[in-house]
Amino acid sequence: xxxxxxxxxxxxxxxxxxxxxxxxxxxxxxxxxxxxxxxxxxxxxxxxxxxxxxxxxxxxxxxxxxxxxxxxxxxxxxxxxxxxxxxxxxxxxxxxxxxxxxxxxxxxxxxxxxxxxxxxxxxxxxxxxxxxxxxxxxxxxxxxxxxxxxxxxxxxxxxxxxxxxxxxxxxxxxxxxxxxxxxxxxxxxxxxxxxx
Amino acid sequence: xxxxxxxxxxxxxxxxxxxxxxxxxxxxxxxxxxxxxxxxxxxxxxxxxxxxxxxxxxxxxxxxxxxxxxxxxxxxxxxxxxxxxxxxxxxxxxxxxxxxxxxxxxxxxxxxxxxxxxxxxxxxxxxxxxxxxxxxxxxxxxxxxxxxxxxxxxxxxxxxxxxxxxxxxxxxxxxxxxxxxxxxxxxxxxxxxxxxxxxxxxxxxxxxxxxxxxxxxxxxxxxxxxxxxxxxxxxxxxxxxxxxxxxxxxxxxxxxxxxxxxxxxxxxxxxxxxxxxxxxxxxxxxxxxxxxxxxxxxxxxxxxxxxxxxxxxxxxxxxxxxxxxxxxxxxxxxxxxxxxxxxxxxxxxxxxxxxxxxxxxxxxxxxxxxxxxxxxxx
Numbered sequence: 001x002x003x004x005x006x007x008x009x010x011x012x013x014x015x016x017x018x019x020x021x022x023x024x025x026x027x028x029x030x031x032x033x034x035x036x037x038x039x040x041x042x043x044x045x046x047x048x049x050x051x052x053x054x055x056x057x058x059x060x061x062x063x064x065x066x067x068x069x070x071x072x073x074x075x076x077x078x079x080x081x082x083x084x085x086x087x088x089x090x091x092x093x094x095x096x097x098x099x100x101x102x103x104x105x106x107x108x109x110x111x112x113x114x115x116x117x118x119x120x121x122x123x124x125x126x127x128x129x130x131x132x133x134x135x136x137x138x139x140x141x142x143x144x145x146x147x148x149x150x151x152x153x154x155x156x157x158x159x160x161x162x163x164x165x166x167x168x169x170x171x172x173x174x175x176x177x178x179x180x181x182x183x184x185x186x187x188x189x190x191x192x193x194x195x196x
Numbered sequence: 197x198x199x200x201x202x203x204x205x206x207x208x209x210x211x212x213x214x215x216x217x218x219x220x221x222x223x224x225x226x227x228x229x230x231x232x233x234x235x236x237x238x239x240x241x242x243x244x245x246x247x248x249x250x251x252x253x254x255x256x257x258x259x260x261x262x263x264x265x266x267x268x269x270x271x272x273x274x275x276x277x278x279x280x281x282x283x284x285x286x287x288x289x290x291x292x293x294x295x296x297x298x299x300x301x302x303x304x305x306x307x308x309x310x311x312x313x314x315x316x317x318x319x320x321x322x323x324x325x326x327x328x329x330x331x332x333x334x335x336x337x338x339x340x341x342x343x344x345x346x347x348x349x350x351x352x353x354x355x356x357x358x359x360x361x362x363x364x365x366x367x368x369x370x371x372x373x374x375x376x377x378x379x380x381x382x383x384x385x386x387x388x389x390x391x392x393x394x395x396x397x398x399x400x401x402x403x404x405x406x407x408x409x410x411x412x413x414x415x416x417x418x419x420x421x422x423x424x425x426x427x428x429x430x431x432x433x434x435x436x437x438x439x440x441x442x443x444x445x446x447x448x449x450x451x452x453x454x455x456x457x458x459x460x461x462x463x464x465x466x467x468x469x470x471x472x473x474x475x476x477x478x479x480x481x482x483x484x485x486x487x488x489x490x491x492x493x494x495x496x497x498x499x500x501x502x503x504x505x506x507x508x509x510x511x512x513x514x515x516x517x518x519x520x521x522x523x524x525x526x527x528x529x530x531x532x533x534x535x536x537x538x539x540x541x542x543x544x545x546x547x548x549x550x551x552x553x554x555x556x557x558x559x560x561x562x563x564x565x566x567x568x569x570x571x572x573x574x
Binding site: 035038039042043046047050051054055056057058059060061063064067068071129130132133135136137151154155159160172173174175176177178179182183185186189 | 252
């Protein structure tokens with residue numbers, strides 16, 4: 001556990017990093033404000049990141065990077081931080097996935113072995129699940145950013161209103177865009193992996 | 197009523213329509229086979245996509261509080277971006293500790309546990325402790341170095357490495373079947389000597405290190421005091437591919453590989469470790485992993501998931517390295533890459549284990565050439 005003095009010293013150090021006169025459109029974080037926001041939203045942001053990551057550790061790294069960017073951005077409007085974070089983490093995840101495209105093909109074409117000995121599943125089941133997850137990520141990296149974002153948010157439990165806010169579309173358009181994204185996903189997936 | 201739009205049909209599947217529109221849709225579907233067919237098609241496709249996404253959901257989400265601590269470490273490190281030298285020592289100590297506690301909590305050998313035949317490799321992501329506290333870091337680094345130098349006894353000195361004129365000579369000197377890339381000839385072959393050392397654990401001094409590093413919550417068990425840990429490392433082979441130039445900088449006794457055209461292949465049979473019976477090795481591993489930045493829950497989960505008898509655990513700093521698992525040489529390996537944006541040629545290491553031999557390719561820049569050579573091993 002982190003001591004109170006240590007935490008206070010850390011927060012003081014972080015607040016030092018924020019300009020005393022914040023640029024217009026931004027405002028400094030109040031003590032404890034960012035920590036509260038982090039603890040409230042981290043799990044959902046990490047769940048979104050997990051869809052674009054090879055494992056939980058990479059997902060956590062992406063999520064932490066998204067929060068870091070929010071911290072440095074110091075937006076004035078903080079009424080819907082989840083929307084900002086979803087956009088950021090999806091952008092980061094897709095950029096990382098596209099940069100890894102060659103390795104994604106590598107992973108997707110062979111079983112990716114999980115750590116031996118994990119309880120509850122067989123090694124074969126783990127390998128097949130990992131392979132399918134890698135295939136999903138590879139296909140997402142090939143779709144347009146908005147289509148990928150729609151699919152990821154839909155499958156991490158976001159409502160149509162949240163999806164609309166995070167992707168910058170009208171709520172009434174989410175259904176149509178989602179249908180098109182699913183069709184595009186299916187086409188690309190079957191094209192790459194020749195499955196039914 | 198006109199047919200429903202595709203968007204409204206799709207939204208209906210997710211309950212995304214307003215109540216009155218939902219009612220209208222139900223009434224329309226009762227009389228429109230075209231829309232019913234479209235709805236079935238959309239439902240089937242949505243289900244098909246959902247099945248594939250199910251696999252990418254991953255395991256349990258990371259604990260927010262633990263991730264917050266890592267975020268804080270990053271915030272502190274942002275003010276001191278350079279990887280501290282002590283953390284290198286700390287990481288090496290963590291490797292030693294990790295090595296020393298691999299073996300087999302589950303082994304049923306009698307007095308001395310001969311442990312570990314390495315068959316797999318995995319990664320333990322770590323956060324260097326004390327990244328933003330240089331004075332404490334220096335102090336703790338000194339304590340670790342003093343502890344190791346006072347308690348470590350080298351029982352077999354490796355001696356100077358021997359150059360080998362050919363792979364056959366290298367194999368004969370090393371005493372194991374050497375595997376090399378089939379379509380490339382090494383520019384240099386070197387055989388390192390076998391080594392062995394043992395260390396008697398000093399609980400009081402080791403606990404003092406944890407306390408000084410701000411982790412008095414990590415309490416070492418009493419029965420670790422005086423425990424004798426022995427490590428034996430067999431002969432290994434180093435093969436250079438390309439032009440391998442080393443550069444020594446003033447004040448740094450360790451020359452550094454600088455050439456982007458150089459790949460270094462190292463292979464060594466699995467080291468053996470022994471520890472006395474009665475030590476709770478999982479407990480020690482959990483302490484080590486928590487010191488290296490994991491939460492208690494993460495460390496416990498990691499220890500449950502790893503087969504300590506057969507898995508090489510590599511601690512990887514979260515803040516300046518990335519890693520990924522990938523197939524190499526017919527097994528699953530790890531590619532580690534430095535992420536320091538200041539370096540034009542970040543270092544990488546490709547590590548895998550096959551039939552009890554640990555292989556690694558190291559180099560700088562793009563690892564594609566290393567992956568290519570690793571695919572030719574025979």
